[in-house]
Amino acid sequence: DAGVIQSPRHEVTEMGQEVTLRCKPISGHNSLFWYRQTMMRGLELLIYFNNNVPIDDSGMPEDRFSAKMPNASFSTLKIQPSEPRDSAVYFCASSEFPGTGLSSNYGYTFGSGTRLTVV
């Protein structure tokens, strides 16, 4: 398995432009998570899906952010319009939930991240 695949790895864009980040989760995983990492706020959950349905988007900072999961093998995170404060590393992760019981291991598998710079 190639793991969780994110694209692009790096994105530099001008303020006001639309940015789309892409994620392909591990086949068979039914939960997908978008996290953002910054120096100030650490790793913060933006939104997560279970069986392609958004479960909790309370971490999405503003209406400028939107996420979709049209099928089990693809998700996008869109920022429109982008602002310099959106600069961060954005991680996508997937997992299999629920596992086979309380002792099951359902740690996430993370992608390598997309480093976004908005100038």
Place this chain on the structure above:
Amino acid sequence: DQQVKQNSPSLSVQEGRISILNCDYTNSMFDYFLWYKKYPAEGPTFLISISSIKDKNEDGRFTVFLNKSAKHLSLHIVPSQPGDSAVYFCAASLNTNAGKSTFGDGTTLTVKP
């Protein structure tokens, strides 16, 4: 309100010695805890986990201890190796919440040869 805290931003140990990374949480409803390791320019990698029904879980050189009454968990690495140098994140989740995890800020471990 930060629900998962790693109070030590960094830790340095000698190769072969024990590394102990600590994590505290405030939400008593958390019932599943995980540790991740992160190298630069890579995503975090799952390392080890523990359910709240246990107080210890061991996997090779890595052992996680959970003290529910103190809302504290720790990760022990014995013996430490230079390749263990990375940022370690503690995470906590609710079993009933589709695996949603709350992460600490991380501790940078440096293992010196």
